[in-house]
Amino acid sequence: MDEQDLNKLKRRITSSFKLSGFLIRTDNSTFLAEQLFPFEETEREKWLTVIIENLQNQRLETVQVERSVLEKAINEINRVGLEEGETVFSLINSYSIPRFNYNSQTKKFERDTTARKIFAKPSMKSGYLRERYAMLLQKTLRHELFAPAVIEGGVSADSRAKKFKLLYAENLLASSSVKEAVVLGLLTQIIEGKFFVEDPTGYVELDLSAARFHSGFFCEGCFVLAEGTFNNGVLKVDGLGFPPAEPASSSRAFFGTQNTWGGDSTKLLKYSNRLQEVERTNTEATIVFLSDVRLDAPKVMEKLKMLFEGYDSCPPAAIVLMGPFVTANRNHYELRDHFTALGALAAGCDHLKKQTDLILVPSSDDPTAANILPRPPLPALLTAGLQKAWPRTLLATNPCRLQYCTQQITVCRLDLMTKFCRNTLHFPTDTENIDQHFARTIICQGHLTPIHPIAIPVYWDYDPALWLYPLPDIVVIGDSCQSFSISQHGCTVLNTGSFVKSKFGFKVYIPSTRTIEDSEIPDQME
Structure with missing residues (x-):
């Protein structure tokens, strides 16, 4: 960067600002000169004119132009044609991400504006798992395997596809036996050496001795769909899978x-x-x-x-x-x-x-x-x-x-792959497709870390x-x-x-x- 040309540009900036009724300090004129320097001279003049016009539209309380005001003007010019809040690129940190709760009455997600804390109240220890369960439950019930069949002219439009009825833990516990039971719940080890599936209504012991595991890593702390026969308080699992993914x-x-x-x-920029x-x-x-x-x-x-x-x-x-x-x-x-x-x-x-x-x-x-x-x-x-x-x-x-x-x-x-491999109940047999199992796990779970919080x-x-x-x-x-x-x-x-x-x-x-x-x-x- 030629120092002489840069100083000439700084003087031009100071002069243009004065003619427009603004004052700019040396450090701020240096900042703006560095921004404009890569352009050709004619382009610099165009940019300088547009920046001054933007400053005039900002209705500043003082004639002294601060760097924050200059940065705002440059950012707004860079996104010409975009609406308020629209940006080409932005970083969003975790602590500012909005939280939504599912309303089962309206079947919609509603924004939760409650203040959040690093050290949350004890009820949140189970509360965050209930929220995750509600998110997975509502999309599972919409899936074609669980959604009620559509009747058209007295004949089911889905008569060829086998349908499953999703049960809750309390439904099984209230019965002595159920031949075809499918339960969505948290895979957990309430008693050491014994695995259970738990939902907000209760928990049921699992017999995994003859279970067929679907694709993915089945770690304690993830949510699973357990299919099998319930008898004498134990669900003998035939198949263990994940909640279905949803586009x-x-x-x-x-x-x-x-x-x-x-x-x-305020609106989703996706649209x-x-x-x-x-x-x-x-x-x-x-x-x-x-x-x-x-x-x-x-x-x-x-x-x-x-x-x-x-x-x-x-x-x-x-x-x-x-x-x-x-x-x-x-x-x-x-x-x-x-x-x-x-x-x-x-x-x-x-x-x-x-x-x-x-x-x-x-x-x-x-x-x-x-x-x-x-x-x-x-x-x-x-x-x-x-x-x-x-x-x-x-x-x-x-x-x-x-x-x-x-x-x-x-x-x-x-290092998620290592965590999954160390904590899974069943290691995938087709190890050449281990990346496919990894991707399926986090996509179906709808969560980055579907694993026990100890891990x-x-x-x-x-x-x-x-x-x-x-x-x-x-x-x-x-x-x-x-x-x-x-x-x-x-x-x-x-x-x-x-x-x-x-x-x-x-x-x-x-x-x-x-x-x-x-x-x-x-x-x-x-």
């Missing part, structure tokens, strides 16, 4: 136009025609995902520098870095220096720093927070050096949500932040196991794999085509 388009019908995803908009057009036409937009980014490893820093320099000519919408950011058992206070060094890697990448959001998602091994989900963002104190060098750095919770135009993306840094603790009041209902467009898991990408029921489950263990591989998502590319940083850049 997002069907699920959203029971929320109306309410914003279930989170963010500033925005303007954002759909931006998404379709912006074919160069990408989102980059890396996990297990250990900044204390010199080789990792070398590869990240190559990554930043390579993307400077074609900046993505966002680069998502997932932890752990330091090797285990290291001094976590060194992390502050590592983040400052990370900012220094992009010193010459001006286009990248101005156009790309750098998103940091912590892992359970990163400092200053308990190993409970949702995990708070990294402390700003540790990332101050990076944020100064790269102002568009965003600190995310784990998990978090991304909104790109109309597309919904869930990001979670957790993965969750803040009870914030459990809805881990829901995958309605299903998002893509679920990005930062698991250190082998990377994979699986699509089921209109939802893509992507595992990034480990940046360190995979020879510095990462994933690139292209929203305009909804495709995922496998990428790798070579030993030498061409």
Whole structure:
């Protein structure tokens, strides 16, 4: 960046602002000059005129223009044609995600505005499981296997399809025997060594000795459909499966136009025609995902520098870095220096720093927070050096949500595959399709961590932040196991794999085509 040309542009900005009745401090004129500098001179004049017009429309209380006002003007200009609350890209942290409860009378989800707390009242220990059960129950009852048959002209339209009647635990406990029983409930171990299925009406002991397990990982703490014969207080299970999955388009019908995803908009951006057009036409937009980014490893820093320099000519919408950011058992206070060094890697990448959001998602091994989900963002104190060098750095919770135009993306840094494999009652026999079982488990459960809270603790009041209902467009898991990408029921489950263990591989998502590319940083850049 030519210092002489930059100073000339700053003087032009100051002069234009004065002629329009505004005053601007040197630091703010420098900020605006840096934003306009990459454009040609004629384009700079156009942008400067539009920015001043925007400031005049803001009806400022003082003639002194602050940086926050400038940023607001630039953001509004960047989303010309969009309505209030519509943004092309945004990060949504877990603690701001709205919560909805199912109303069985109206058969609709209603927003719960009750204040939430990290340390919730004791009733929420079972309350969050009841809410999850209600969510799964209502979509199960709508499924063609359980929905009442439609009668047309005296003949059932579904007469060829076998129908099941869903029973509750109290229905079985009130009978001595039931030949064909199907129960939806929580798989739990109330007595050590014995498994039960539990719903809000009671619990029933299971005999799994002859059970046929459907696809997926059946861990204690997940909800299952148990089919079998009930006799003498025990349900002898013939088949054990998951609640059926439901496409997002069907699920959203029971929320109306309410914003279930989170963010500033009052309406769900999924229905925005303007954002759909931006998404379709912006074919160069990408989102980059890396996990297990250990900044204390010199080789990792070398590869990240190559990554930043390579993307400077074609900046993505966002680069998502997932932890752990330091090797285990290291001094976590060194992390502050590592983040400052990370900012220094992009010193010459001006286009990248101005156009790309750098998103940091912590892992359970990163400092200053308990190993409970949702995990708070990294402390700003540790990332101050990076944020100064790269102002568009965003600190995310784990998990978090991304909104790109109309597309919904869930990001979670957790070694889920290991948890599922260690805690499942029945390990899938077709191990070559283990990724399919993984994807089916979280999609059918409608939840990121359908497992006993001892294995993965969750803040009870914030459990809805881990829901995958309605299903998002893509679920990005930062698991250190082998990377994979699986699509089921209109939802893509992507595992990034480990940046360190995979020879510095990462994933690139292209929203305009909804495709995922496998990428790798070579030993030498061409």
